[in-house]
Amino acid sequence: MENELSALSTIFTEFYYWVTVVLMFLIHVGFCMYEVGVSRHKNHLHTLMKNTMLIPLVTVTWFFFGWWIYWAMVNGPWIGTSIMDGNSGLQLGGGFGANEWANPMSPIMGVNLGDHINGVFWAAFLLFSWTAASIVSGAVIERIRMSAFGILAIAIGSVFWTIDASWGWHFDGWMVKILGYHDAYASGVIHAVAGGFALGVLCVLGPRIGKFASDGTPRNIGPRNPWLVTVGIFLIYTGFWGFYAACNMPILDVGPEYGLDGTYFTATNIYATPTTLSGITFNFLMSLSGGLLMGYWVSKGDPFWTYSSGLAGIITASAGNDLYHPLQAMIIGMVGVYIAYKMHYWVERKFKIDDAVGAVAVHGYAGVVGLVICGFMLWGYPSSGYEGYAAINPIGMIIGAIIMFGLLGFLPGWIIAKVLNGMGKLRIPHEVELAGLDFNYMEAAKADEDAVAADQK
């Protein structure tokens, strides 16, 4: 660092991303609490372990190859052309943003006095990966084998969401350039893809025993712990602040980037187009509020759906929350929640899909709706400050939604689940599901209790 100002800017950026990582950790705490709150007593520990162990599994694979994929796949490969060096294959070099940053054997992937950004940036993306895997985790509780979930978590957390981020959530991504795709706070690149992936898995996994009556009528499986659900969702809301901040670059001089006369320091989104942390704070809270209001209304005050709808409101508005007016964000959040809620019950009845926590609706359907609405609301806005990029448009955003939810979400989830199911490795045995995954733990704990009680007599 050459002088105090550049040192201050660098250290500020490093600290900024570090704080977002700490905040986003709360998303995972929230997911764990939420899932346990929804699951039945006889499955609590297994549910907790499943979501906890995705942390190390996704983290190490994100180090091995996930980060590499993100920086390597921006051209497809062979779909777009990099603005960095004109390459259309894997982006393995070419300056800032190239894949040489992310090789797990690179000297920048460690303590390096010449670099203050790679580690915190890697970690911020990693926490998104955890979220993607955790979204799937909630949908499949109480009947999936942990070994199968581990593979699925790695697939969505370190491979498929990474590819979509490289394509549509990178300043050089081909979807941004060719389709005019815009997804500032990840309606599609995290939520739609993870929701689609979860739906693909659920189609193969099947419902929990007793979820549907013999005539096909769905039942609500309880009991649930409302306090774990409440605190869990509030922690997810809290962590979502970090998620939003992490999607921004806190300070960038876009003057030389765009060929302006002089300097123009601003916060930007991931595409290096200007926004403000202040502006997105308006939109975060207004879309949360729109979601809560509509969720309460449409579900007739059901606490489970009202809490989830706050999240779905934010998710729907997220694609364009770098530019929307706060009232637009609120109304867009409301529309997304209404459609997601109706879609959840229609799909449940029609296709007998048992989504235990409503993850496909809250993340998948709301994310898709958010992308489509963004295409109309921001129609004509430039998708980038760089020359030669398509403007944001409805067709590009609809195609983007299909790629996110269908091509990189549903399809790989369904295929991998099919393979695992074919090997007999996807679902736990019928007898285990009846007894409860924690039966052995509980039996051992009861035996210990009885033994201690006997000694105390």
Add this chain to the structure above:
Amino acid sequence: MATVTSWVETLNAGETVVYPFVGTEWLWLLIAVVFWIAWHVKQSASETEENDELASKSKGPDDYKSNITNW
């Protein structure tokens, strides 16, 4: 062998990589990947064993209730 033996010399020389055994990253990566794969194999096998054992008990959906502890 330490990568840094004098901070003055390291910083004056413009060296930035300071972790030990620079150049052996491939070996650490290899060990980590092997362990990662082995973990999956071991976990899957032990899960199958545990499931088979529990399935053989043929417990009913409410039997767990007799195992709820009071302490």
